[in-house]
Amino acid sequence: MAGNFIDHIRLHCKSGSGGAGSVHFRREKFIPKGGPDGGDGGRGGHIILKGNKQLWTLLHLRYRKHIISDNGNNGEGGKRSGAQGEDVILEVPLGTIVKEEESGKTIVEIIEDESEEILVEGGMGGQGNDHFKTSTNQAPQYAQPGIEGLEGWFTFELKLLADVGLVGFPNAGKSTLLSVVSAAKPEIADYPFTTLTPNLGVVAYRDDQSFVMADIPGIIEGAADGKGLGIRFLRHIERNSILLFLVPADSNDIMQEFETLLAELRKYNSELLDKDRLLAISKSDLLDDELSAEIEKEIPDNIDFVLFSSITRSGLMPLKDKIWEMLRNS
Numbered sequence: 001m002a003g004n005f006i007d008h009i010r011l012h013c014k015s016g017s018g019g020a021g022s023v024h025f026r027r028e029k030f031i032p033k034g035g036p037d038g039g040d041g042g043r044g045g046h047i048i049l050k051g052n053k054q055l056w057t058l059l060h061l062r063y064r065k066h067i068i069s070d071n072g073n074n075g076e077g078g079k080r081s082g083a084q085g086e087d088v089i090l091e092v093p094l095g096t097i098v099k100e101e102e103s104g105k106t107i108v109e110i111i112e113d114e115s116e117e118i119l120v121e122g123g124m125g126g127q128g129n130d131h132f133k134t135s136t137n138q139a140p141q142y143a144q145p146g147i148e149g150l151e152g153w154f155t156f157e158l159k160l161l162a163d164v165g166l167v168g169f170p171n172a173g174k175s176t177l178l179s180v181v182s183a184a185k186p187e188i189a190d191y192p193f194t195t196l197t198p199n200l201g202v203v204a205y206r207d208d209q210s211f212v213m214a215d216i217p218g219i220i221e222g223a224a225d226g227k228g229l230g231i232r233f234l235r236h237i238e239r240n241s242i243l244l245f246l247v248p249a250d251s252n253d254i255m256q257e258f259e260t261l262l263a264e265l266r267k268y269n270s271e272l273l274d275k276d277r278l279l280a281i282s283k284s285d286l287l288d289d290e291l292s293a294e295i296e297k298e299i300p301d302n303i304d305f306v307l308f309s310s311i312t313r314s315g316l317m318p319l320k321d322k323i324w325e326m327l328r329n330s
Contacts, residue, residue: 016044
């Protein structure tokens with residue numbers, strides 16, 4: 001469901017304040033002038049992000065606009081420290097980036113399963129009066145207050161993690177390819193922008209090996225300038241190791257279409273063109289041997305390409321072999 005794929009949210013996060021240190025003196029029978037024994041305040045709760053490879057969207061955080069962790073408890077007599085405030089742990093999909101909304105600065109990036117990063121630190125607890133005893137002040141009447149927690153608005157962005165990203169105009173056959181090489185079931189129909197959300201699929205390869213492929217919603221000319229689906233999904237391409245450009249065999253000009261796709265990526269982020277790329281010509285079942293030979297002559301020698309058909313399954317194994325070779329060498 002397109003509405004369930006959420007890759008951009010805003011959250012207001014506030015960490016817990018530290019507890020105050022205690023001003024307390026030891027009072028026991030036969031010890032009329034016991035020294036200071038005020039305990040330290042507890043640390044305020046952190047707000048922590050944790051990677052979860054089972055998640056692929058930020059949907060579960062969409063309606064949690066305010067995240068607040070607990071304050072630390074105050075210190076007590078007998079040098080007893082106050083309890084720490086409970087941390088709030090937010091599980092996020094791999095590829096999540098969190099930025100300060102005001103500055104745009106990236107604070108946290110989660111790319112590994114089970115990895116944890118503190119987004120907002122809880123305030124430190126104050127020291128009790130036991131710490132302030134000196135030779136000239138045997139009975140200090142003061143302790144430190146706890147440090148206030150921090151708060152602010154943060155932007156969460158998801159950039160999908162995949163080995164291979166499918167790049168192409170709408171209706172190029174990306175979803176069909178993903179559906180036949182993996183267990184992913186993207187919506188497929190014969191009209192533009194069928195794919196409104198990225199889809200991930202695990203592609204089985206030889207000897208029980210596999211790689212992850214991402215079907216990115218179709219680019220149109222002008223996408224980097226916000227046309228069509230705009231740049232909303234272009235950021236998902238940034239994390240892919242290999243870019244697989246799909247151009248259908250019935251295109252009016254295969255190389256022109258390929259160059260237009262490259263131009264859109266260059267306008268969005270020129271570093272994307274530093275990635276390994278492969279041209280995959282889909283719908284080759286529409287070609288006879290003569291047309292296939294003509295297309296192969298049109299492709300410059302410096303461009304790796306493969307012809308394949310998702311319908312007849314021809315060329316799929318050579319395509320996977322080429323991708324695997326590129327992944328091993330990248």
